[in-house]
Amino acid sequence: MSHIRYNFAGPLILAAALLGLASSCAGGGDGRAADGPKEYPLMAVSAADRKLPVKYTAVLRGCQDVEVRPEVSGLITKVCVSEGAAVRKGEVLFVIDQVPYKAALRKAEAAVATAEAGVANARLDLDGKEELYRENVISDYELRNARNTYKSAEAALKQAQAQLTEAANNLSYTEVKSPVDGVAGMTSFRVGALVGPTMAEPLMSVSDNSLMYAYFSMNEQQALELAAKYGTMADAAKAYPPVGLELKDGSLYESQGRIDVISGIVDRATGTVSLRANFPNDKGRLLSGGSASVVLTYDRPGALVIPQGATYEIQDKIFTYRVIDGTAVATPIEVFGINDGKEYIVLSGLSAGDTIVASGAGLLKAGTKVTAMKHQSNQEAK
16 A cells, blocks of 8 residues: 655645744734834814903893883873884973873862962961050950961962972873983883783883993802902903903904903802893894803913813813824823813913823823824924
């Protein structure tokens, strides 16, 4: 029987050679490339000037928003103004039925005339009694009685005069007038409607919109920073630079405003401080009762600025990787509380000239050997 022998040495040597070639390609031939520095975008920390716009939701109010209410009761006989019309202070808006109030005025006038006659008669009687008393014709009692009658007549006259004033005022109140210059609001009251001083709904609101107030709030820390920068809250209101206003449609209002009031009280419920800014409204573009955003600009000259992609957070602490001798070292930093969503202004933890990993910090581990990316210029990496 013949024997067949197979030689396995050749294929085994070939497989070993191929495996060695693959390892050489993957590891650079000596295995050191896998443990070598990894390429990351690096940057040198430097000082720069920054202006940080911060938006605060605000409610707009005219410098005067007045609810117009009737001071007497009656039926409306005339509506003298159109809704949305410009009105002047003292202009008649509504007329309430004047007939009963004119009658009351005439009655009061008659009462005054009667009281005046009573005073005159009492005066004549008193003068006569005094003459008779001097001649010892009447007693002291009769003289005192005449004097008291005269005083009662004078009191009745004063009461009648007061009622006349009240009647005249009530008649004047039948013409409901605008208390301020402004724009007439909407009204649901028409001719024939019964109105009175106790009604819950005002006849109309008149808004003076020539100057608009924007009411907004900021947190206590930001308010304290303003006070620290300018001295006091009042000084901050006077010295703070002009502020902007972003409207509901996203457009920026054409005129800047100024902060004129900063409350010195912290709202316990919200932890905020209230502020007010005023804006000119000559064109009537701002509407009382509307909403907008007051835009404050924080100037930070000479600030250390780094991209937010160069940081990561652990338990509300912010870190970045500083590159020291080619090694990424985790470094805690403190940042300014306001940012634009792209950059941080560093308050502590870094110095100008420090090199950091500019992006991808969240994927990096401390102690990793890093080097600048090949396409990055030497200037960027410094």
